Amino acid sequence: MDMYLYPWQHDLWMNIVRRHRKSGLPHALLVSGPAGIGKHNLSLNIARWLLCQSPAKNDHNEDACGQCHSCQLWAAGSHPDFMLCQPEEGSRQIRIDNVRKVNSMIFQTPQISQCQVVIIKPIDVMNTNAANALLKTLEEPPGESFLLLETERFGSVLPTIRSRCQRISLSIPAYEESLAWFIGTGVAEQDARRALQRNGNAPARAQQWLSSGIGEVQEQWVAQLMGWTKRQAQLGKVADAWLKLEFSDVITWFYNVSCDMMKMASSGDAGCAAEHLTFAEPVTEISGYVAVDKTKLITFQQKLQRILGQILSGAAHHNKSLTIEVLLLEWQELAIVRSGVSS
Ligand SMILES: [Zn+2]
Numbered sequence: 279m280d281m282y283l284y285p286w287q288h289d290l291w292m293n294i295v296r297r298h299r300k301s302g303l304p305h306a307l308l309v310s311g312p313a314g315i316g317k318h319n320l321s322l323n324i325a326r327w328l329l330c331q332s333p334a335k336n337d338h339n340e341d342a343c344g345q346c347h348s349c350q351l352w353a354a355g356s357h358p359d360f361m362l363c364q365p366e367e368g369s370r371q372i373r374i375d376n377v378r379k380v381n382s383m384i385f386q387t388p389q390i391s392q393c394q395v396v397i398i399k400p401i402d403v404m405n406t407n408a409a410n411a412l413l414k415t416l417e418e419p420p421g422e423s424f425l426l427l428e429t430e431r432f433g434s435v436l437p438t439i440r441s442r443c444q445r446i447s448l449s450i451p452a453y454e455e456s457l458a459w460f461i462g463t464g465v466a467e468q469d470a471r472r473a474l475q476r477n478g479n480a481p482a483r484a485q486q487w488l489s490s491g492i493g494e495v496q497e498q499w500v501a502q503l504m505g506w507t508k509r510q511a512q513l514g515k516v517a518d519a520w521l522k523l524e525f526s527d528v529i530t531w532f533y534n535v536s537c538d539m540m541k542m543a544s545s546g547d548a549g550c551a552a553e554h555l556t557f558a559e560p561v562t563e564i565s566g567y568v569a570v571d572k573t574k575l576i577t578f579q580q581k582l583q584r585i586l587g588q589i590l591s592g593a594a595h596h597n598k599s600l601t602i603e604v605l606l607l608e609w610q611e612l613a614i615v616r617s618g619v620s621s
Contacts, residue, residue, distance in 0.1 A: 279342070279353070280353070282320070282323040284316045284324050285318055285455065287457050290320070290448070291320070291323065294324065297423060298328075303324075303328075303424065304444040305424055306444065307425070307427065307446055308432075309428045309433055310435075310523070312430060313483055314478075314481065315480050315482060315483075316482050318397075321426045322341075325397060327341055328361060328391075328393055328395050329390075329393065330391075331348045331349075331391065331392070348432070351390060358497040360394070360395050360396070360397075361383050361395075361396045362396075363396060363397065363398045369373045370589070370590070370591070370592030371404070371592040372403055373405065373407075374405075377408045377412050378405070380396050380398065381415055384415060384423045392422055393424060394421075394424070395423070396424070397427075398428070400428055401428060401431060401435055402435045404436070409436050409438065412439070413439070421600065425505050434445075434591065435568070440524060450478065450479050450480060451479075453479055457470055460473070460485065463485065470484070473485070474588070477551075477556075495522070495523055496531055500557065500564075504564060506609070507613050507615065513603055517606065521599055526590060528602065529585050529589065533586065534557065536575060536579050537556070537579065538550075538555045538557050538561040539561060539564070540570070540572065540576075541554060541555060543572055561608075568616060569616055571611075578605075581605075
């Protein structure tokens with residue numbers, strides 16, 4: 279049977295199990311927390327277990343059995359009482375049509391299992407029409423059905439949705455636990471530590487960052503940003519190179535770099551301890567030859583945050599290369615090469 283749960287989720291999982299044994303789980307759960315810590319894995323585990331016809335139980339654990347008809351259909355990816363609702367390919371929003379499919383499934387009786395389960399992710403990218411179509415279902419879920427909603431941006435979930443759900447809030451696991459898990463997957467300790475550092479200590483995200491090669495590309499971005507800051511690189515070339523990955527990753531990266539620069543600039547002569555920085559080595563290097571205008575940097579950070587919010591909510595369509603070029607030009611305005619640094 280596929281394992282979904284990460285080691286740091288065991289206690290949380292047992293709380294969920296005990297609660298269900300005692301009084302039954304609420305029918306609408308909102309699973310929230312930062313990216314890359316296993317929210318979706320938790321939802322999947324809850325779904326498979328709720329659907330399972332004879333969960334395996336002992337005093338210390340309970341989970342889906344992996345063998346019943348329901349578990350077999352689950353493993354085959356064709357369980358008729360389960361639905362995963364997420365933005366369609368090429369879209370970032372959940373639309374009313376997607377919600378209508380959820381509603382029409384959930385108002386039927388279960389075919390195999392004793393209940394139906396729908397996972398909706400991410401719930402914060404739902405427009406008002408779609409949300410309205412979901413509200414009645416959330417309010418009075420028919421029969422034995424469960425809705426598991428996921429979000430990285432709890433504050434962006436519509437209040438009408440939030441108020442109809444019970445929240446399960448996940449946070450970044452303890453560093454040593456993440457590190458031990460990461461090394462246990464066969465990653466060298468040094469790589470694991472660096473990946474965790476670059477990804478806000480979110481272990482699943484760090485793993486993906488390392489295995490997908492995003493990490494290597496980002497190290498190149500740093501070199502390109504340095505070249506650009508020193509006026510040695512061409513605007514178009516830097517922008518093109520950055521656009522080879524997801525736009526939201528580029529903006530997130532630039533935002534993290536600018537936060538590090540702010541910490542460096544604010545910590546004075548003593549410098550900022552590496553563990554407080556996402557990109558400690560490269561940012562320390564950049565700070566060695568540029569001074570930042572803090573006021574402009576704050577405005578710049580706010581702009582990056584705004585753009586990221588727009589991307590994640592699916593609310594705006596940016597001209598990506600133009601946006602990056604403008605950001606790079608603004609960066610040159612705020613990062614002033616220290617005198618005495620040769621170009
Ligand atoms: Zn089963």
